[in-house]
Amino acid sequence: MSFLTRVYMHPDVEAVQGENTLAAWDARWPEWVDDLLEAGKLTQSRSDNFPSLYRGLASDILPMLPANRRMAPARYYTPETLQERINACPPDAVLGIEIWDQC
Template identity: 35%
Template sequence: MSGWWTIISTETPEQMADLAKVNKDAILATWEAGLGGLGWITQLCEQGKASQLSCNGFPNRYTVRASDLTPLLASGIAEAQEGVFQEDLPAGWPGSITLHRDRIAACPPGQVLTVEVWDQS
């Protein structure tokens, strides 16, 4: 499979560095997406709403304030339809999306979230 696996967490980038020690209850959402699955986070970076900390695909790591990301998550992750992804929403393959809506709703607007995007090729 070529694409990306995304993890959104309330843990810091340093805490996320060791996935074996990640607090599973800190994860807000995970999903798999195709090659276009980075468009939404790239757009947030271009808008100055997210910062990219690493970019080697193992993982690409970003930080973003909850106020800029939780509305996208709360509205739902768009599912790929015949390989087409909406530009303004995170996108995933049907069946590969996990959203913890209670955790997403509990995030204070100023909280910094960590986004990890792993290369699946």
């Protein structure tokens, strides 16, 4: 089973695509999400159906991003622009995590 995971800035903004996206990849369930949740470093803001939504601080989330993630193609960003956004993200920024089941 595969999951589309997206990490984004400004979780209160409805459009999480495009300019708010920091990372997006398709892979197994990101177990680090469960680890951060258990450690109290994430809150789950939606679990009733997909997508599952979480919130946490950039200082906790960004170091957990996989180094070898396959980026979904999009007109709004390239891997280079996403890395620039990650590098510029303040450690105290609240980020959102969106996880979709890709059966």
